[in-house]
Amino acid sequence: MASISELDSLQNTFNAAIDTIREELKANGLPELSTLSTVPHPYDEGSKLPSTKFYRARDTAIAALTRLDALIQDPYKRINQVVYGVYETAALDVAVKTGVVDALLEAPDVSRGLSLAELQSKLDVDAAKLAILLRLLASKGWFHETSEGVFAVTRPSLQLRNGSNGWKTVLTPGKPKVADSLYDMITHPQWKYSQNSKETAYQLAHNTDLIMFEHLYKYNADTAKLFANSIKALGDELTPGILEDFPWSNFEGRTIVDCGGGQGSMTLLLVPRLKETKFVIQDLAGPIELAKKNVEVMLPEAWKAGRITLEEHDFFTPQTQTGSDKVFIFRWVLHDWPDDEAVKILSGAAKGGGKGARVLIIEFVVIPGTVKPVESQTPLDDALPPYIPADYGQVSTIAHDMGAHMLAILNARERTLAEYESLVNRAGMKVVKLWNMRSSLSVIEVEVL
Numbered sequence: 001m002a003s004i005s006e007l008d009s010l011q012n013t014f015n016a017a018i019d020t021i022r023e024e025l026k027a028n029g030l031p032e033l034s035t036l037s038t039v040p041h042p043y044d045e046g047s048k049l050p051s052t053k054f055y056r057a058r059d060t061a062i063a064a065l066t067r068l069d070a071l072i073q074d075p076y077k078r079i080n081q082v083v084y085g086v087y088e089t090a091a092l093d094v095a096v097k098t099g100v101v102d103a104l105l106e107a108p109d110v111s112r113g114l115s116l117a118e119l120q121s122k123l124d125v126d127a128a129k130l131a132i133l134l135r136l137l138a139s140k141g142w143f144h145e146t147s148e149g150v151f152a153v154t155r156p157s158l159q160l161r162n163g164s165n166g167w168k169t170v171l172t173p174g175k176p177k178v179a180d181s182l183y184d185m186i187t188h189p190q191w192k193y194s195q196n197s198k199e200t201a202y203q204l205a206h207n208t209d210l211i212m213f214e215h216l217y218k219y220n221a222d223t224a225k226l227f228a229n230s231i232k233a234l235g236d237e238l239t240p241g242i243l244e245d246f247p248w249s250n251f252e253g254r255t256i257v258d259c260g261g262g263q264g265s266m267t268l269l270l271v272p273r274l275k276e277t278k279f280v281i282q283d284l285a286g287p288i289e290l291a292k293k294n295v296e297v298m299l300p301e302a303w304k305a306g307r308i309t310l311e312e313h314d315f316f317t318p319q320t321q322t323g324s325d326k327v328f329i330f331r332w333v334l335h336d337w338p339d340d341e342a343v344k345i346l347s348g349a350a351k352g353g354g355k356g357a358r359v360l361i362i363e364f365v366v367i368p369g370t371v372k373p374v375e376s377q378t379p380l381d382d383a384l385p386p387y388i389p390a391d392y393g394q395v396s397t398i399a400h401d402m403g404a405h406m407l408a409i410l411n412a413r414e415r416t417l418a419e420y421e422s423l424v425n426r427a428g429m430k431v432v433k434l435w436n437m438r439s440s441l442s443v444i445e446v447e448v449l
């Protein structure tokens with residue numbers, strides 16, 4: 001067999017993926033991609049899902065590109081990029097909170113942008129200091145320095161406009177603070193082997209004994225709202241692929257219980273699709289109040305028709321929704337908990353529903369980067385090109401970043417399919433299928449035995 005070098009192979013993979021991206025845009029009558037565009041591309045709007053071919057080609061191109069970067073880059077420079085990467089986060093924070101993006105979008109000529117002096121007079125921020133941060137961000141593609149000292153938005157920065165999902169994500173505080181205590185958590189003399197959700201970097205960073213949720217809801221109402229908004233933003237961005245690619249109609253006519261449903265964002269998306277289905281949103285008191293407001297405003301007819309029930313329910317207490325017609329959804333719930341608690345939560349649903357009830361676990365499923373993904377029924381599992389990790393490397397960054405975040409705030413984790421299967425079996429259920437879709441999230445379909 002002819003051997004092909006890593007460099008050649010990755011280049012071929014990258015080129016083929018880019019060709020597919022170009023062809024798919026053309027075939028679907030869509031405009032070319034442009035970083036310097038001052039309007040979003042149709043695929044930037046969460047509402048328009050890319051074709052499956054485009055989606056997979058994009059994953060492949062990004063995976064190949066990051067492997068190429070690792071292959072050709074000077075390792076010391078890569079380390080510097082990562083270590084100083086904290087300033088990209090901080091600079092984005094400054095840009096969003098001072099309103100740079102919205103100011104640039106109000107420029108008389110948006111594609112020219114505004115000068116540093118104009119930004120200073122609009123935002124009351126020192127132009128010389130802003131120059132340093134905007135140039136840093138421009139080097140990463142967030143802004144465009146159209147002439148020396150004049151900055152304009154780029155297509156990626158449109159996600160930082162006031163009210164957009166990227167903006168909500170940047171505004172959620174606390175990650176650097178908690179991340180800074182991760183080493184102390186990992187090496188803590190009493191806690192280093194702990195699985196306790198109250199013995200984490202979160203407690204160290206905030207000097208509290210309370211579990212993160214309690215600390216947020218009881219004492220940090222403003223942060224709790226921002227936290228809820230960022231989860232909603234993540235849901236809005238990652239759920240369209242699940243709505244399209246998962247066969248929800250199989251559950252039409254049953255009752256869907258959104259356990260730990262938060263503001264109800266998953267239910268809000270499902271109600272219009274399943275017109276014969278009833279929904280129950282369960283959570284602790286704080287989020288249920290938010291969910292009620294959302295449901296009343298966004299789904300007034302379904303609310304008045306009694307299709308949606310809001311229930312204050314602690315998922316460590318016996319499930320109030322019983323019967324095998326129930327479908328229990330857990331989106332981003334199990335990843336908040338260590339194994340024993342996760343089994344307790346799942347057992348509650350299993351006991352409530354009884355034999356035949358279904359559970360849908362919606363999570364980032366971690367794929368070890370070295371092995372082929374499990375078989376699934378989806379069209380996304382093309383053969384893996386050589387040198388591309390099974391998790392598509394950087395494409396899975398979100399799952400690994402979230403895993404580290406869950407560890408730091410709750411001693412929890414993102415899990416592999418095998419790890420979920422073990423929790424599911426301990427709770428008296430079996431995995432029916434893993435659904436991979438046009439989303440970073442997967443659905444694990446589970447049946448109560």
Ligand SMILES: C[S@@+](CC[C@H](N)C(=O)[O-])C[C@H]1O[C@@H](n2cnc3c(N)ncnc32)[C@H](O)[C@@H]1O
Nearest residue numbers: 213260261262265283284287313314315331332
């Ligand atoms: C990461 S959020 C996910 C929210 C929602 N499932 C979604 O996808 O938007 C986790 C949710 O679990 C809820 N939660 C935490 N402890 C709980 C408990 N003991 N009983 C019920 N819900 C709980 C939190 O209030 C929060 O809304």
